[in-house]
Amino acid sequence: MSGFLIDVLTGFPCLFMSSMAFTVAGISFVRKFIDNIKPGIWYPFAFGISNGAIAVVVEHVIDSNAPYIVMIFVPVVMVLEIMSISKNPFWIYVFILGSFLLNVSVLYNLVMASMGLILQDVILTLTRLEYRIMVFSVTMTVSCVVELLLKKWLPFRELNFVAYRVRKSAMLVVYMYMTAIVLITISVLASPVIFQTVGEPKLLRAFFFEIILKDASMLAAGYIIMLFCCREARLELHTVSLKKDLHWEKEFRSSIQKKALLSYSYNAVKERLETDHPVFASYMPTPCAANYYVMIDHYVDTIVHPDDRERLRTGLINLDMTQKLDRKMLSSQFRMSRTALISLLADSEEIGPLKYLAREWIWVEVRDTFITDITTGDLIVYVDLFNVEEKVQEKERLVTAATKDALTGLYNRFAGEKAIQEHLKDELQDGAFFIIDMDNFKLVNDLFGHPEGDALLCRIAAVLRDVFRSDDVVVRLGGDEFCVYAPGMYLMDTISKCLERLLSDCQFEYSGSGGAFVVSPSIGIAMTTNVSHDYAQLYQCADEALYEAKGAGKNCWRVYTPKDREN
Numbered sequence: 001m002s003g004f005l006i007d008v009l010t011g012f013p014c015l016f017m018s019s020m021a022f023t024v025a026g027i028s029f030v031r032k033f034i035d036n037i038k039p040g041i042w043y044p045f046a047f048g049i050s051n052g053a054i055a056v057v058v059e060h061v062i063d064s065n066a067p068y069i070v071m072i073f074v075p076v077v078m079v080l081e082i083m084s085i086s087k088n089p090f091w092i093y094v095f096i097l098g099s100f101l102l103n104v105s106v107l108y109n110l111v112m113a114s115m116g117l118i119l120q121d122v123i124l125t126l127t128r129l130e131y132r133i134m135v136f137s138v139t140m141t142v143s144c145v146v147e148l149l150l151k152k153w154l155p156f157r158e159l160n161f162v163a164y165r166v167r168k169s170a171m172l173v174v175y176m177y178m179t180a181i182v183l184i185t186i187s188v189l190a191s192p193v194i195f196q197t198v199g200e201p202k203l204l205r206a207f208f209f210e211i212i213l214k215d216a217s218m219l220a221a222g223y224i225i226m227l228f229c230c231r232e233a234r235l236e237l238h239t240v241s242l243k244k245d246l247h248w249e250k251e252f253r254s255s256i257q258k259k260a261l262l263s264y265s266y267n268a269v270k271e272r273l274e275t276d277h278p279v280f281a282s283y284m285p286t287p288c289a290a291n292y293y294v295m296i297d298h299y300v301d302t303i304v305h306p307d308d309r310e311r312l313r314t315g316l317i318n319l320d321m322t323q324k325l326d327r328k329m330l331s332s333q334f335r336m337s338r339t340a341l342i343s344l345l346a347d348s349e350e351i352g353p354l355k356y357l358a359r360e361w362i363w364v365e366v367r368d369t370f371i372t373d374i375t376t377g378d379l380i381v382y383v384d385l386f387n388v389e390e391k392v393q394e395k396e397r398l399v400t401a402a403t404k405d406a407l408t409g410l411y412n413r414f415a416g417e418k419a420i421q422e423h424l425k426d427e428l429q430d431g432a433f434f435i436i437d438m439d440n441f442k443l444v445n446d447l448f449g450h451p452e453g454d455a456l457l458c459r460i461a462a463v464l465r466d467v468f469r470s471d472d473v474v475v476r477l478g479g480d481e482f483c484v485y486a487p488g489m490y491l492m493d494t495i496s497k498c499l500e501r502l503l504s505d506c507q508f509e510y511s512g513s514g515g516a517f518v519v520s521p522s523i524g525i526a527m528t529t530n531v532s533h534d535y536a537q538l539y540q541c542a543d544e545a546l547y548e549a550k551g552a553g554k555n556c557w558r559v560y561t562p563k564d565r566e567n
Contacts, residue, residue, distance in 0.1 A: 006122060009137055010130040012056045018140035019055040020048035023078050025144040029151045030096060033160060034088050047081045059133060070136055071108050072184065075100035095163045098176030103146060105183035106219040108139045112190065113211035116204065158230035161237060168229065175225060179218055186211075260384040261345055261364065266292045268324060268370075268379040279344050293317070303344075305335035305361050316368060324379060329369045333388060335361040354387065363392040405476040407454055408461035416475025417535060420485040423473065424533040431487040432495055433538040435524045435546045436464075438506075439554040440517050441480035447512045456508060456519065463505045467498060483542070490529055492559075499523060499557045507555075522549040523557035530562060 008014055027044035054077060055070050062069045079097040083090075112135045126134070162168045190211065265274040273280060273288045280287030280295055287295060296317060300309050316332045324330075338360050354362060369382040403415035411419060423431065438460060445453040457480065464474050464482060472486040489495060508519040524546025526538045545560040552558065 006119070006126075006134070009134040010126065012059070012133065014137040015059060015133050016052035016056050018052075018137040018144075019074055020045075020052035021144045022074065022140040022147075023048035023051045023081075025147040026075075026078055026100065027082060029147045030082055032151055032156055033163070034082075034086065034092055034096070043085055047078065050081075051077055055136075059129065059136075071104055071139075071187065072101065074140075075104055089164075091166055091169075092163060095169055095173055098173050098180065101180035101184075102176040102222055103219070104139065104143060105180045105187065106215045107142050107146065108135065108187055109183055109190070109211050109215045110219075111135055111139045111142060112187070113208040113215075116208045155227075155230045155234070158233040158237065159226070161233040162229050168233070172226060172229060175222060179222065183215065183218070260386055261341070263382070263384045265380055265382045268321065268381050270378065274380065303337045303340035305337075308334035312366075316366065321379060324368075324370050324381070325372075327370065329367060331365055331367040333363060333365045333392065336364045338362045354389075357389065359389075362387070362389045364388060408457055408476050410461050410464070410482070411473060411475040413475065413477050416473055416477075416483070419473045420475075421535050423485060423487045424528070424535060424538075426487075427533045429487055430490040430528045431485055432489045433526045433528075433542050434484040434486070435477075435539070435542040436482040436484070436502075436521050437523075437546060437550070438480040438519055439522055439550075440519045443512075443517055444510060444519060448510070459508070460506060463502070467502045467505065483539075485538075490527060495525065495559075499525075503555065503557070518555075520555040522546060522554045524549055525557060525559045527559065530560065 024044040027047065051074055055074055058070050058073055075097060079093050079100065082096070083093045115135060115138065162172070190207075262277070262279055264277040264279070266272065267274055271292050272290075273292055276288055280290075297313075300312060300317070304312060312332055312334050316330055319330070338354055338357060341362070341364075342354055365386045365388045367384045367386070369384075371380050371382065372378070373380055403411060405412045410416075420433075423429075441453070441456070444456055457476075460480075460482070461474075461476065464484065468474055468484055468486060472484055472489075475483045475485075477483055486498075489498070502523070503521060506519075506521045510517055510519065524542045524544065526542035526545060528538065531537050531541050541560040545558040549556050549558040
C-alpha cells in the first residue's frame with residue numbers, strides 16, 4: 001500500500017493535479033479577500049489546468065538541484081493570473097504574493113522534513129526528481145487544506161482593511177518577503193544535504209526536527225503578527241463605525257429637536273445635566289451642579305397630572321441602569337399642566353398651539369434615548385418632550401367610534417358584549433344582567449319623526465347613566481333596546497330600588513292626533529347566582545324574563561328564576 005502511495009505521489013499526474021487544486025483553492029481564497037474580481041467557476045479551473053501543466057513542464061526541464069523553481073513559479077503565475085481578471089491596486093498583489101510565498105515555502109520545508117522522518121528509508125531509493133515531485137505535490141495538497149481553513153476562519157473584513165492601506169500592511173509585507181527568501185534559500189541548501197546524510201539517521205533526524213521547529217515557529221509568528229494587525233484594524237473600524245453612528249445620531253436628533261417642545265441631555269451615571277437648560281435654571285441658578293433626579297422629581301410633583309406621576313416615575317425616570325441599557329429608547333405619555341408648560345417654554349415655537357387649548361391638562365410624550373459615551377463609558381440620556389394632544393384626542397375619537405354608540409354615547413353591542421364578558425370571567429363576583437325594552441317607542445318615530453326618536457333615545461341613555469353606577473356596563477343593543485350588567489349587584493333589595501327609580505324616571509308622555517301615550521320600559525333580569533357566568537345564557541334568560549314582563553302589561557320588571565324554564 002505504501003509503495004503504491006509513493007508511486008502516485010512521485011508521478012507527474014499527481015504534480016499536475018496538486019498544482020491545479022492549489023490554484024483553484026487559492027483563487028477561491030482570494031475571491032473572498034479582494035474586491036473587483038470577476039466571478040465564475042471557469043477562471044480558477046482554467047488557471048489551475050495551465051499551472052498544473054506549467055509545473056510538469058518546468059520539472060522536466062530544470063536542473064535537479066533547483067527544486068525551488070516550481071515552488072516560486074506557481075504562486076507568482078497564479079497571482080499574475082488573478083491580477084489579469086480584476087481591477088485592484090498593484091499593492092494588493094504584492095501583499096497576496098508575499099502571503100502565498102511565505103505559506104508555500106514554510107509548508108514545503110515542513111513537508112520535506114516530515115516526509116524525511118516518515119520515509120527515511122525510502123528517500124535513498126528515490127531520484128532527486130521523484131523526491132522533489134513527491135514533496136511538491138504533498139505541499140500543494142496541504143496548501144489547499146490550509147487555504148480552505150483560512151477562508152473559513154480568517155477575519156477578512158479586518159484583513160481587507162489592513163491590506164488596502166499601504167502603511168498598515170508594510171510591516172506584514174516586509175516580514176512575508178524576508179521570511180520567504182530565507183526559507184527558499186534554506187530549501188536550496190537542504191535538498192543536497194538530505195541525500196548526503198541519508199547514511200547517518202541520527203544526524204538526518206536532528207536536521208529534520210530542526211527544520212520543523214524553526215519553520216513552524218516562523219509561520220506561527222507570521223499569523224500572530226497578522227492577527228495583531230487585524231485586532232488594531234477591528235478597533236479602528238469599530239471607532240469609525242461609532243463615529244458614523246454618532247454623526248447620524250446627531251443628524252437624527254437635530255431633526256427631532258426642531259419638532260420637540262424641549263430637548264436636553266443628562267448623565268445617568270453622574271446624575272447631572274450635560275448642559276445648562278433654561279427650564280432647570282428656573283428651578284435653581286446652577287442646574288448642572290444639582291442632582292438631576294431631584295430636579296426632575298420636583299417638576300413631576302408640580303406640573304404632571306396626579307394620576308400620571310407614579311406611572312411616569314416607575315416606567316421611565318426611576319428605572320435602574322440595567323433596564324436603561326437594555327433599551328435604546330423608552331417613551332411615556334402623560335398629562336401636563338398647560339399653564340406651567342407655557343410658562344416654562346415661553347420661547348419655544350411649538351408652544352403656540354397650546355395657548356389656544358381650553359383644557360388645563362394636555363397630553364405630552366417624553367422620549368428618552370440612551371447612548372453610551374465611547375470615551376467615558378457613561379450612559380448619556382437624551383430627553384425630548386413632544387406635544388401629542390392632537391394624537392391622543394384622535395386616538396380617543398377612534399376608540400370611541402369603535403366602542404361607543406354614535407347617538408347615545410353608550411357602549412355599542414359588540415364592545416358592550418366584550419366588556420361584560422370580561423367581568424364574567426371573575427366567577428367569584430356575582431352580578432345582575434338587565435335587558436330594557438322601551439314600550440310604544442315606535443309611535444314616537446311614526447308620529448313625530450326620527451329626530452324626536454333620536455332625542456328620546458339620548459334622554460333614556462342619560463337616565464340609565466344616572467340610575468346605574470359608573471362601573472356598570474350600559475349598552476345600547478340597537479333600536480330602543482338596552483342592556484346593563486351590574487357587577488357586584490346581587491341583593492334583591494338593591495336591585496328593586498334601582499328598578500323602581502328606573503321605572504319612575506323612564507316615563508315619557510306624548511300626545512298626538514291619535515291621543516296621549518306613554519313611552520315606558522319593560523325590564524327582564526337574570527342573576528349569575530341563578531344562571532351562570534356565561535353571557536349567552538344570561539342574555540337568553542333575561543330575554544325570557546323580559547317577555548314575561550311584557551305579558552304582564554308592560555311598564556314593569558321580572559326576574560328570571562330556574563322554575564320559569566321548567567314551566
